[in-house]
Amino acid sequence: MSSHTLNIFKAVKTILEASKANPSGTLHYIKNIYEGWRNREDIGTFPVIIIEPNHEPEGRHTIPNMIRSVFEITIVPFMEVYNPNNQITGDNGAKGIMDLTTDIKNVLSVDKSLAGTALKLEFPTCDYYFENFPYRYAELSLQVEYISQDTQR
Secondary structure (H helix, E strand, O other): OOHHHHHHHHHHHHHHHHHHHOOOOOOOOOOEEEEOOOOHHHOOOOOEEEEEEEEOOOOEEEEOOEEEEEEEEEEEEEEEOOOHHHOOOOOOOOOOHHHHHHHHHHHHHOOOOOOOOOOEEEOOOEEEEOOOOOEEEEEEEEEEEEEEEOOOO
16 A cells, blocks of 8 residues: 555545544434454444455556546445344434435535545445345445546656
């Protein structure tokens, strides 16, 4: 991971953590935010968010000595279902998996520069999984476009 993509990754975690830590924050109900995948057995209480670097392709030159690149992070909201009727979209008492993904998108979209590390961000895909019911998770793809100095050539 380059220093620029490391800064992007840290900015994503910091923004999510700030919302989690704020009692009135959008993600106040999240129990933990992990860097890197965990087995379900390793997670104490739910819901949690797992962030994982996913894809860092070679960038393309835009102007002399500058490279435009896209860094992809997979964000995984992971929850335990207590009421099957609320597993997709919840109510006032419980969040569903689609509520979790929407909350994450809303929190990260407030500052689309990710604290000055990015040109833009987008969420091109979100896949939902239910094979291990009563546990549900989603894989939310976050693509972050940025420009960096070309110092390698």
